Structures are given as structure tokens and as C-alpha cells.
Amino acid sequence: MAGSIPASATASTGAAAPRVGPWREAWRRFRKHRLAVVSLVILSVLVLAVLVGPFAWQVPIDEIDFTARLQGPSWAHPMGTDDLGQDILARVLYGGRISLAVGFAAMMVAIFVGVLVGAVAGMAGGRIDAGLMWLTDLFLSLPQLPLLLLIIYLFREGLTQVVGQELGVFILIVIIIGGFNWMQVARLVRAQFFSLREKEFVEAARALGASRLRLVVRHILPNALGPVIVAATIDIAAAIIAESTLSFLGLGFPPDVPTWGRLLFDAKDNLDFAPHWALFPGAMIFLTVLSINFIGDGLRDAFDPRRVIAS
């Protein structure tokens, strides 16, 4: 209210309840979701750790020390060491950057493509809808692994020459994982659009002369997003795991780049005598996926004003 004339300001608010914007209201509701808040804290700590951790824990990720092979957690190596004596904490911190970045970026690609395809199909109907759904089914039925092999074989060289090895592989992996995970979202969004566009509040907006874009952006999409948010959190988890699979097959990042998935697969042969090796990266994936899921639940509830949230 700064800058306004005090008299008019008090007159206009009067007995009215304090006005809150939709974002502040959503934040207020989100805070009441205890698990979501705890999860948000955990995820923030994880993100912060992988961002600044490598600067604080300055042990190199590839320092080989055969005198300290497969050691359990100690002060020198809080998460132990692997079969080459490399420090697992340093590798987990560094790998988290890649895993989290791949997870979020691939989720964004999947959600973007999925919402776009679903929205266009749901709004257009008829032949366009039939064509897009045909495309969706096609993607669902494609054998993914041989195709991944082919795509990476075809494009890795060219892309890495242009933007450098790590970035090139990153872009490729994000596009591939995102490009093979949008189908569920598209179907979800299309179904939501079909039911929502017949609703009376959409009809009312049409009667007011709202454009198609406005109908979609203001009325249909916001009401369709609940399940999409949940799907998005699952997609992040799926992407982190998919990246592990790719790395394992030698299709992802080079073997010397530690990602969480890569660390897990490297550890699997040593589970009997060095369980800590698998435990720590596994716990990271577990914590990330779980907290993202809870945050998704919290977000869905916070953005749905109908849902009464008990304090």
C-alpha cells in the first residue's frame, strides 16, 4: 500500500479480510503439509550439498589409493571407499549434480512435450486428436533400448564435437529420456481436457468471448495440472533410474564420470563385502525420489483450493 493515500487505503480495505495473492496462499497451504515441508528441506539439503559440497569436501573423485580399498565409513572417508580406493563421498557429491540435473531436465522435457501433445489433442479433437494419439501409441510400443542404441550411436559423435563431451552426452540423455517419457502425461492431459472443456465454467468463459488461448491457459490447464504434478515427480525418479541404466550399458556418460546410477551398478558385484558402496548412492536416490514425491503431493494439494487442509 506504499504510495497510496492512507485515507483511501483504509477505506477500501475496511472490514475486509487481509488480501493474499494466490502464490502466498498456496505457500501457506503447502506449509500445512508436514511431510511435504520435511521433504522440501531434505531435497534442498541434497541440492545444496551437490552444488557446494565438492568445494567443501575437496577430495578428488578419481584419486586411486590401493592401500585403502573397499574400506567402510571412517573419518577420512565418511562414506567409505570403492575397489580402487576412491572416496565415495566425493563421488556421490559430484555424481549427484549429474543425476539431479538429468532428472529435472528430462522431467521438464517429458512434461513439456506431454502437456503440449495432450493439450492440442484434447482441444482439437477429431482427426488431429486421432493422429496425435496414434503417435503416442507408436511411441509407447517402440522397443526403446535398440532405438536408444541407434540414436546415441548416430548423434553422440557429432554433438560432443560441437558442445564438448559431458554437455553433449547430457543433452542427448535428457532428450532421449524425456522423449520416451511424455506419453503417459499426454494421455493424462488429453483425458483431463476432454472432461474439462465441456464444463460449464469453460462454457461461461466462451460466452464471455474468451479466446481459445485464454480458455486453455486460465480455465482448463490449471484444473488439469493436479495429476500432471504427480506424474512429474514420478518422471524425475524414472529419469534418474533411466540414466543409471544407460550408464550401465555404456551408453550414457563415460565410465569415469560417477553418477548415482553408475555408482550403484559399480557396487553391485561387491555387495557381500562392501555394502556401504551401494548403500550411500542408493540412499541418495531413495531420498531424492521419495522427497520429490511428497513435494508433488504437497504441491497438488496446495494448488487445489477446494481441498481442505487440516492444520
Add this chain to the structure above:
Amino acid sequence: MAQPLLSVRNLVKRFPVRGGVLRRVVDQVHAVDGVGFDLASGETLGLVGESGCGKSTTGRCILRLIEPTSGEVRFEGRDVCALTGNELAAIRRDMQIIFQDPFASLNPRMTVGSIIGEALEIHRLAKTRREREAKVAELLETVGLRPDHMSRFPHEFSGGQRQRIGIARALAVSPKLIICDEPVSALDVSIQAQVINLLEDLQEKFGLSYLFIAHDLSVVEHISDRVAVMYLGRIVEVAPSRDLYAQPLHPYTEALLSAVPIPDPTLKRERIRLQGDIPSPMNPPSGCHFHTRCPIAEKGLCDVAAPDFREATSGHWVACHKRG
């Protein structure tokens, strides 16, 4: 009579029924089958009939929320069906709609302020945010709500209050005609009266015209100047409200009226019970649509030719071979 505000002629809407593997059109639902009427400025025309007789489809065709199959809709002399783009958007300032279900007709994710303010936004009726809020506050007061309700969400209101929000949204663009699509059918009887009275007050204040769609004859009697009775996609009788209730001509209207409950248990009255169900609009009966259930139908006449719509007494129109 001077030029009517709204003039509908031979309005037809058929919905295709698709079937088979190729999704070919196998049949058609004759939802609206040649409806015509005039509506004068400041007048209320009641439109009554059973569920599925095409009342709501007629209303939506007039607004072009549904594209009519054929026919003519003229608003202030302009052909609504021929308008496109900007012209269509412009005419939507003059014609608005109030819906039946106050729970489905408000976007659950928008505040009341932005629901009502959206109309102002679309038609650029407020320059600044402050001006828009002032107008929304004024509209809320007009429909009997408080300005501070603006920041709340629809689910925080009762059915009657929600219906008032819907009315405020329709009023925001200062329309001349409001199509009320069963605006009180979903409300409690006590609330119905409040909303009806509000609609009447608004009509007086803003000089509105209403096309009042309902299936409850007693509600329509109270608010309408004239009443049109629909059966299976066609209008069977139009008359000034008082005439229609005192002297119904069409046998269908008689049957409808005899079904209206009278709040006096000692009063006995003959109840006309119609036989059978309403025929399928996919395959309407030949001749007069009503002949399959009509107590006075004549074989060889009513099942062969559709009756003309003619003026029996002044202003009282009926479509029946045997009456009028």
C-alpha cells in the same frame, strides 16, 4: 410491435450419432427442430418443457455456444449466425448466460474477483487494476454479496451465493439479454425465491431481457411475461403468462399444468396423466410430435401432418390440429 430484441426463426440443431469402426454418421438426434420466437426488449420469455426437449440447446444455439445446424438468429436485426471473430466477440457483450449448476459453472481455481473481473479483462472495460476491482466490488454489491468476498474461492460459498456470483459475471459486461438456463433448478425452494427476486430487481434496474429456461411451471409463471412450451424440439404453444395458465390450449400444456402441485391439500383437481415416455429425439414421431401420447389425437390427421403454428386468440399461438 417494434423490432424485437431477439428474433429466432426455424432454428434447427441435429447432433450426429456416430457408430461402427469408421465412426460414420449413422443417425441424428433432432435436439431442436424448427424453433422460432421473438423476444422484445425488457421482456421475459419463459421456455418450459421436459428434460431433453431441447430447451437448453436452443439457449446455447442463440449464443452460438453450440453451432446451430440451420435457421436464423437475429439480435437487434443482426444475424448472429453469420458473425465471425471480432464481431462475434463484440455481440457476446450483449448476450450472456446464467447456468443451472452453480457448482460446475465457476472455475474452482479462480477467486471470485478474477471470475467476475475476467469479463472486464476480455472486453477491456477497466483500464487499471484498481478500476477493475472497484467495478467487481460494485457488481458484488449489486447481486447482494459483500465486496470483500472478492478474494475468496467459489467453494467457500453456498449454492445460492454461487448463483449470485454467476449472475454478477453475466452482468459485468452490461448485457441486454440474459439467457437463464434453469438458474434455480439446483437450489433449495427458499433460495429459489431470493434468486428469482434478484433477477426481477436487476431486470428493472438495467432494463434486461430474459429468456428464462425452466422445467418448473410455477417458477416460470412468476417471472415471465410470455411463456413458450416446448415438446421434443418444437414449440407447441406460446402465450402471455396469464392466458397460458388460465386457458391452456395445447393438450401437452394442459397435462403439464395439471402436474403443478397446489399448496392446498383439500383442493381436488383432475390430474391428466400422459401415457408412455417421451419418444426418442433420434427418431421423432411423424406428424405432430405429440400424437403418440395425446389424449385427443385423431388417426389419419395428427400422425400424418405436422400442425401449423397459428394465432388462436390475440398473442396466443398454438400448434395443434384439434384446438384453437
